[in-house]
Amino acid sequence: MPGASSRCGRQRSLGTRAGTGQVMKLVDFVTTRPGRPMPGSLYAEEARSTEREREPLRAEVTCEVAIVGAGFTGLSTALHLAQMGVDCVVLEANEPGWGASGRNGGQINPGLKHGPDEVAARFGPWAVRFSQDAPDRVFELVESHQIACDIRRGGTLRAATDDIHMAQLRDLAGQMGRHGLPCELLSAEDMAHATGTPSYAGGLFDPKGGQINPLKYARGLAAAVRAQGVAIWSNSPVVKADEQGGHWTLTAGEGRVRARKVLFATNGYTDGLVPRLRRSVIPVFSSILASAPLPEEMAARLLAGGQSLFEVGPVTTYYRVDASLRLIFGGRGRMGDANGPGAFPSLASYAERLWPGIGQVGWEYGWNGRVALTQDHYPHVHRYGETGFACVGFNGRGVAMATAMGRELAAMLVAGDTHDPVFPTSPIKTIPFQPFWPAGVTPALAWARFKERIGGAT
The missing domain is CATH 3.30.9.10 (D-Amino Acid Oxidase, subunit A, domain 2)
Structure with missing residues (x-):
């Protein structure tokens, strides 16, 4: 799912290669550059974007909730927030569906990596039903918004x-x-x-x-979000996020967004904007x-x-x-x-x-x-600051689970601590040696x- 920073292709010196004295460099893949076209794929050929889908932020706007990332998580959350009457905007470094949401295998798989017994023991039987029924949320949205996505x-x-x-x-x-x-x-x-x-x-x-077809689905979700009156600003990487007194100021593209709450929905394309979040996933x-x-x-x-x-x-x-x-x-x-x-x-x-x-x-x-x-193969929901949230880590099951989590995250953003979540918020835990992930995987x-x-x- 889409990234939030404008840095791309940066390299970091990470030590010397054993026995050679040479500086070992690993390409920092976890960055995106604004305005990059969709990578060539069958999906990109079948679901071409429009000028509107590439329009950047060029003004200062105010809203209740700002969402960073226009993949399934961000778009589903925005759609459910709008249906609840919440004023929100979506900021995207490239265009909707640019990341994993528009490039995956197109499988709407139920469940989680862990079996139902383990899921129930950790989160309760509701989490088993939630994950098993996650594909239903995709089919419901496609039907209710008439999304043509094969x-x-x-x-x-x-x-x-x-x-x-x-x-x-x-x-x-x-x-x-x-x-x-x-x-x-x-x-x-x-x-x-x-x-x-x-x-x-x-x-x-x-x-x-x-x-x-996941990219057709992402484009259709974006259209449904816009039909609810929500602005999606593409080619608008968030380069700075400040929280003061329970309010956020996001600097993105050529403008700024002021919001009471923020959701970071950048998943596998999380970058240096939220360093600890970035280091919590592989x-x-x-x-x-x-x-x-x-x-x-x-x-x-x-x-x-x-x-x-x-x-x-x-x-x-x-x-x-x-x-x-x-x-x-x-x-x-x-x-x-x-x-x-x-x-x-x-x-x-x-x-x-x-x-x-x-x-x-x-x-x-x-x-x-x-x-x-x-690390535990479960989706992670985090509090970030006083009024910020993040959701990452669908472990290859994002079509169904990210869609289903959109409704859950919307409820969490509206109700706050009074909402009883399927996956409770947890502290962000960084993975040891995560910067070396290209060499280790x-x-x-x-x-x-x-x-x-x-x-x-x-």
Whole structure:
């Protein structure tokens, strides 16, 4: 989700390379530059922005709530605030949906990374229902605001690549049953029939899930927000945020916003504007390839029911077939911005293993973006100053969860301490050595992939 600063490509000296005496530098990826166009992608081709969507702030405005970031979190919160009669504005460094909201795999997945038993033990049964029903919030907004975004409820498939992961899915199915959540265990034969590949030991089907063109959805949310009379200022990175006496002054673009309350909704693109918040998440790049439209025969045996699929394991691969019969195939990739159908050879190679000959169809688009991971794999809501809030860390489940959290955050901003939140506010805790994340994630992913290959991953 979009960043808030104008600094880009800065490098920081972080020590010397062992045995060489050379200064080791890591590119500071967690910054954005205002006015950057949407990176080339299938979504950007299908959902082009308008001049209005790129209009910057050029004045001084006053409001009740200022929201920093026009991704799903910020836009959903703004929409719900406006419907509650709250005067708010949205500030965006680039344009709505520029970050992870407009670049993700388009999967509307229910639930959290943790199973229902653990979620209930930590946050109560309401949190289980909230996260499981999060896709409903997406479908409701799309229907009520008539957003054209290729949405389809075909369910979510969790795919087990081996017997160890299948055992985990059996345990998860048991938990879901105890909490009254619908699901269906699938055999290896069932999965082969659903996916067109014999690669899976089994799976778990959740009918709540679905798929969507995420950038079309983000653009549609922005239009719905504007229809409520809310201003969204694009190309307006917030470079300064001051709180005095319970009031905020945000310097952004060529203007300023004065607000009683602020929500920082910048997620994986959180930058130096809020340093501690930035160091509380690990931004990890997720990469996606989009094929040419599949031949009818191939499309008929590859998720023909409109399901979205993700593999269970430490390094997930996920895919779906979109409304144009293109295979949208994603997973963790290189730790840096990359673009083009040839940018992710490991993804293309893995797809070829699943479906020999898929490469002959042709990959036409490739892009990536950052998702924000938290140490405990839960979304984090923080108080920032006296009247500031922040929400980050959807851990790859942002389409549904960020949308659902918008209503929750709106209630929190209006009611304050009288609101009983699903995820209580917590102090911001920084992650040790977080500035070194580009250097640490790559070997960690390589090690996880190695363990996957030898069958030892859990």
